[in-house]
Amino acid sequence: MKRRNFIKFSAISGATIAISGYSNSLFARKKPNSLITSGYLPRIISTWNHGMAANNEAWKIIESNGAALDAVEKGVRITESDPSNRSVGIGGLPDAKGNVTLDACIMDHKFNCGSVSFLQNIENPISVARKVMEQTPHVMLSGKGAYDFAIEKGFKHKDLLTNEAKLAWEKWKEEAKKEKPIINNENHDTIGLLAIDKKGNLSGACTTSGWAYKLHGRVGDSPIIGAGLYVDNEIGAACATGLGEAVIRICGSHTVVELMRQGHSPENACKIAVERIIKAHDNLEGLQVGFIALNKKGEYGAYSVYSGFNFAVKDVKQNTMINAKYEMDW
Numbered sequence: 001m002k003r004r005n006f007i008k009f010s011a012i013s014g015a016t017i018a019i020s021g022y023s024n025s026l027f028a029r030k031k032p033n034s035l036i037t038s039g040y041l042p043r044i045i046s047t048w049n050h051g052m053a054a055n056n057e058a059w060k061i062i063e064s065n066g067a068a069l070d071a072v073e074k075g076v077r078i079t080e081s082d083p084s085n086r087s088v089g090i091g092g093l094p095d096a097k098g099n100v101t102l103d104a105c106i107m108d109h110k111f112n113c114g115s116v117s118f119l120q121n122i123e124n125p126i127s128v129a130r131k132v133m134e135q136t137p138h139v140m141l142s143g144k145g146a147y148d149f150a151i152e153k154g155f156k157h158k159d160l161l162t163n164e165a166k167l168a169w170e171k172w173k174e175e176a177k178k179e180k181p182i183i184n185n186e187n188h189d190t191i192g193l194l195a196i197d198k199k200g201n202l203s204g205a206c207t208t209s210g211w212a213y214k215l216h217g218r219v220g221d222s223p224i225i226g227a228g229l230y231v232d233n234e235i236g237a238a239c240a241t242g243l244g245e246a247v248i249r250i251c252g253s254h255t256v257v258e259l260m261r262q263g264h265s266p267e268n269a270c271k272i273a274v275e276r277i278i279k280a281h282d283n284l285e286g287l288q289v290g291f292i293a294l295n296k297k298g299e300y301g302a303y304s305v306y307s308g309f310n311f312a313v314k315d316v317k318q319n320t321m322i323n324a325k326y327e328m329d330w
C-alpha cells in the first residue's frame with residue numbers, strides 16, 4: 001500500500017525531477033523582463049500535488065507586486081475550497097466521530113502570526129487564522145471559540161463533510177480500522193505554502209483536516225507556530241506535513257529555520273530535522289514526516305523520513321513537482 005502510493009506519486013508528476021541540493025544556478029543567469037527579480041526571487045513552494053494549483057493562485061498576487069502574506073493565504077484557500085481534496089478544508093476526512101475538524105496557521109515577515117485549531121464548519125480556516133492575527137491580541141483560537149469568532153467576522157457556517165468523505169468514514173467504521181491509519185496516502189496531506197515576494201519578504205500558511213479518523217479533539221502540528229510552520233524574515237521559512245505528533249516533539253519548522261540560521265542549506269536543514277525525528281522515535285512504522293524550506297535568498301529544499309513526499313515549486317522559470325529526498329524507502 002505504502003509502496004503503491006510512492007509509485008503513484010512518481011507517476012503523477014511526469015515532469016518531476018529529482019532535487020539535488022540547489023539546482024537553482026540556472027535562475028541567476030538571466031533575469032526575465034516581466035518581473036523584477038533579485039537572485040532567486042520571487043518564489044513559492046508548497047507541499048504535495050495539490051500545491052500546484054495553490055502555487056498558481058498565489059503567484060497571481062506575487063506577480064502583481066503583492067505581498068507574500070496575501071499570496072500564501074490566497075494560495076491555500078484554493079486547496080481548502082476543493083471538495084475533492086480529502087485532507088484539507090471542505091471534503092477533508094473526518095475524525096473518528098464523523099466530524100471534520102480543521103487546523104490552520106499563518107505567519108508573516110514580522111513575526112505576526114495567527115492560528116485556529118479544532119475548528120468546525122468553516123470552509124477557509126486560513127482566513128480565520130489571518131483574522132486572529134490581525135484583529136485580536138491573540139495567536140490562537142480553538143474549537144467553539146474559533147467558530148464563534150469566525151461567524152462574528154462574517155464567515156458562513158458550512159457542512160464540510162462531503163458524501164465521499166462520509167462514505168469513506170462509514171467504510172472505515174465498518175472495517176473497524178481503529179489502528180493508526182497510514183499517514184502517507186493521498187487522502188491525508190496538509191498543504192503548507194511558503195512564499196518570498198519581490199520585496200524579499202517571506203510568509204507562510206499551513207492548513208489541514210489532520211489525521212483521518214483521529215480521536216475527537218485531536219490537534220496536530222499544523223496550527224502550532226514553530227511546529228507546522230515558522231517564518232523568520234531574516235533567515236527563512238519552513239513548514240511540515242505528515243505525522244503531526246512527531247513534528248511537535250521536535251518543534252519541527254522552527255528547528256528547520258534555526259538550522260538555516262546556522263548556515264545550513266534549506267535541504268540540509270530539513271534533512272537534519274528529519275534525522276532528529278528518527279532519533280526521537282523507537283518505532284518508525286508509518287511515521288512519515290516531510291519538511292519544506294525556503295531561505296531569504298529564495299533557495300529551497302525539502303526532505304522526508306520515507307519516500308513519496310513531493311512538493312511544488314513556482315517561480316519565473318518553473319512550475320513543477322519535485323520529489324523530495326528521503327531517509328528510507330517504505
Ligand code: ASP
Nearest residue numbers: 188190210220241242244
Ligand atoms: N501534519 C498533519 C497533522 O498531523 C497531517 C499531514 O500533514 O498529513 O494533522
